[in-house]
Amino acid sequence: MVKLDTMSESVSIYFKCEGRMYSIMIKTKASDITLSMLKGRINKKVGFVESHVKLELSYYPLVAESNEREKCTIYDDEDLDVYLTSFDTEKRRCVLIVDVTKTRDDEANAIVPYEEKDKGKGVQGDSKTLGREEGDEYVEQPPVVTPSQFIDPWEDGLTLRKFDEFPNKKALQEVVDRASFANCFRFKIAKSDKDRYVLKCSKEGCSWGLRATRVPHTEIFSIRRHNNMHSCSRASKSSSNSNRRGTPELVASLLHNDYPGQMETPRPKIIMELVKTKLGLSVSYSTALRGKVKAVSDLRGTAEESYKMLPCYLHMLEKVNQGTRTYMHLDENKKFMYLFIALGVSIEGFQVMRKVISIDATFLKNGYGGVLVFASAQDPNRHHYPLAFGVLDGENDASWNWFMEMLKPVIGDSSKIVFMTDRNASLIKAIANVYPQAHHGFCHASNYNRDVVAWRFMEVSRLYTVVEFEVEYNSFKIRYPNAAKYLEDSTKVEKWARCEFPRERYNLDTSNGVESLNSVFKDVRRYSLIPMLDAIIAKFSEWFNEHRKEAVSGSVANKLVPFVENYLHDLWGVAEKLKVTELNTFGLQYNVIDNDGKPYLVNLVMRSCGCRFFDIQKYPCVHVLAAFIEYLKTKDKTRDIQMHELCSRYYWTELWAMAYYQTIFLVPDKSQWNVPAWVKDVQIIPPKRKTKGGRKRTKRFASTGEKRSLKRKRTQNKRRRRHGLQWLLFGVSSNV
Template sequence: MIVRTTTLTHTCDITTRSQYGKKTTCKVIAEVLKSKYANGKLGSRAVGIPNIVLDELRVSISYMKAWHSKERAVLAARGSPEEGYKLLMVYLHLLKQTNPGTVWDVVSRRVGASKNKFKYLFFDLGACIHTAKFMRKVLIIDATTIKAKFLGCLLTASFQDGNFQIMPFGFAVVDSENEQAWTWFFKKLVSIVPDADDLVFVSDRHNSIYASLRKVYPLAKHGACSVHLYRNVKSRYSRQKGLAYLVAKAACAYTVGEFRQKFDEIERRSPLCANYLRGIGISHWSRVYFQGKQYNIMSSNIAESINASMAKALEFPIVSMVETIRMMLMRWFYCRRSKANKHLGPVTHEVEELLLKHLSDSAGLSVSPASADIYQVSNNHGISFTIDLDRKTCTCKVFETLGIPCSHALAAARVNGTPIPRLVEENYKSDLCRNTYSVVVMPVPDAVDHDIPEDMLNPNGVPPETNAGPGRPRKRRIPSNGEEQAIKRRKIRPSRCSRCYGTGHNRATCRNPIP
């Protein structure tokens, strides 16, 4: 049928035209809103959809119609949670085709004659695997809860690059944070990052992590997160004000003398806390006695930051969640590659800023040479430090711990004439940073445009067994020990003067106090 002429003037009467709003069904609104939830977008909440429909379609709708329209739009854009497990292997196959070097594995268990119930998923992009050889050998591991319809746990492993930026390395979706799941995750990880004496893991003190690392990574060193230790001490010994702060200072101390000073103060204030810390193992949580090299990484805050950046993605179906992670990495790689190519200095931008601070601190230091490479540097307080520029060491222990020259080493280098970039560890060089992000994270094509192998099709794939429990699903993270108290303190509102209530004044600044 071909329309040759048309009349755009409405001929309907006023009664018919007044019923136009009834034609705006949930299906029509969902088609309009579908693009707002695609490609990892969070989209609008149901409470804001009536205003969007009023602006775009010039129709007023109820909240319930907006809610049902949003559910339809989300389902059309992200797919259903059940269908995601059937399409997961197809998506991972296309992901590996466009991103060479990608490693993935899906574990299912047989249920009945033909059903395959999902159990575990591991994936690591080829671009992330490429970065491993340029990173400092410190892996931060953590787990976070998946808040989608089918519950589970997302395990992550991360590095920190030479510009102090987070580099996610490996992901796994498991049923829960237990020893069996962590062991499976580490067995997949060990094929990419082999066990070695100079490899270090940093995590919280979850028992399953300890047991799994002993099985899979017996040679690697394991350090406890200082932030979790701080919160545990703060929760256990809440009556001892400032005790947790002393523990944090002792954990981050660079020298034995500084550590002993803080630990003696801890023991003087609370012998029970000192025994608790000894029970954990001094070498397990303190920087000065740790057997490996942690650099500046004393906590698992890097993993916590990754969990926060993926908070909304954890509510998506599994394929949409993996795609959102891939898009996040694609964006990070592009931004960091552009930033590294623009930087012309010999060391990375963040290290350069730190060196400028150390250089400013070195201005008032006195330098006395002992040999061509060994110097004695004294500050205004009469404290002396010995620097060996050949071995790249200083008695303050900052130089060899971070791999970045301290203010004492820079003062000695100024007298010696040694170029500062020569003293910086290779991991902090700009050329290495450019090579780190030289690989491009590619998009995943549409499955209808490619021939998918038969073994990748999984029409009988079913979701895992999860018990969500009654009530509305929890979206907010449960705070850990010690963290909950800080959150409560932040929520306390300042006391209001009854005369100035509603004006924003508190009692301390009230100009009209009640006599």
């Protein structure tokens, strides 16, 4: 028995060979050690020529209460795993027994003992030099390399069999190219035409070869002959294809192998390193980028194919998601113009959402121009709740009017509906035309100098009482007269001031919520049409699943969504310390003195407070919470009120869970599509490509309120005043 090495990244093995004990350490995990690897290390340790000897490994297994111990022979990697993982309670493993058999009787140097290898070296009689001392039994000696005239045959790494089929010749070429780079062999094309593809090794005398032929009346290529063993040396280079370069097709093939079915792959720089590591090949940044794009196109088709497959895709989307509405508009030449999608799950879930809808558009970067449009609500826990999205040819009167017309069957016109958008003139006009009963709020902060006026404007617009608003707005007009003049000339105060808005828009004062969706899908905007739709729907499905689990994760006692529950929890300690006077026991009216000494009238029955936070946000403020605590102390209650009853039903976890209880399903692969013939017959012509000079911009301009990266501070190239020779001799004074 020997002690087991407990190091996780190395394994120590003691073995006995021809009457002597040896030790080796393999610096890898036990699960990664193979039988061929272990035999190679033993040959190297003892000094055997691997091609001239055959090793048989065995050991005495640790079997409890066995009268006769029999050796267990290691035949394969599974037997080796059993040996490496077998040890007793004291962490000891059996000694490995190595039996040696010569495979060539005429080779005198098949086994070279250490005594003979070291004979004549060092000082005569020096036992350390001859390896005679007992302490040197476990010291690894340098092996003797016996030159061989022949190279042992080695495999090409292609796991091909006779009659294996490929969809076309290009697919076969990609497989062979990837294997040739990965296993460092070169080949030359003997014949290549529309019916045959014949390869042989570039080194003369090597028996490697491959032959494939086309199946008649198809594009399929079938393997007819494949000798997968090379008899040449990798060191013997040939110039036939030594200068071959990586192609986007090769990069895409590698990405499909390492990231199967994924449209999100690493950045081009990481792909360059991956190709170098996997295939030993250097590719340029542009090749890596084109390969990345091609990998996405292979999954869902090219940009042109996306438009042609769009009717079939929309049919399958409606089929897997019941209640989904999809609309598409073409011009008189059948050229694509507009697209609208509203998932059935979102349509049904909006019934229990606050009726505030934010709409915004962002530019596409796929080469065809146009904009990606989102219409989104906000759930009571302040998460995105997407309602509809689409693609338009631009932000103009016709496109916005079409989008709103498609949205109207999904969300009907009502005085309870509130839209929050930016000040795009076409969008404002479309909402007024299609939704005449709805109310429309504007986001004005982006029209001003962001670093000077925006933050102050947002503070003024978010005040809850009219008195406070008038005081602060008068101060704003004195400090920023140009901005105030613009507001008064361009719009009415009830369009942007929270306290003046006629309907309920809760905490939603800007369209920044839906604008953040643009940031989420900033990379997706570069995809072709169908891959972009896939990525958007997949993200929506992921959000719904996360929020569904979040909605049911709380206890039964939690009646309110986490955001409101945490808010009330934090205010409770402050509310308990406020002075409360009961004014009407039956009407549940209270007078609450705030910490600043101001009194506020609270009416629990009418759900109102003098600060108007309760009236607008629809959940208790600190004054209402203080009045409720006083109400709980009352012994003779005229009516029973629970905390969650003071909040709008939209903040109840019961309704929150109902909004997410259904699943958003993804569109399956096109090989599984079952589409009627009339859908397949719809012809769509892609829009004209729009090319611009210079490098494409991939990052959008951040909106007001969003965090923006700071510009690099100018240092050495900053312009400074000069003072002739005086500046050269004495520098510039600090007051310059």
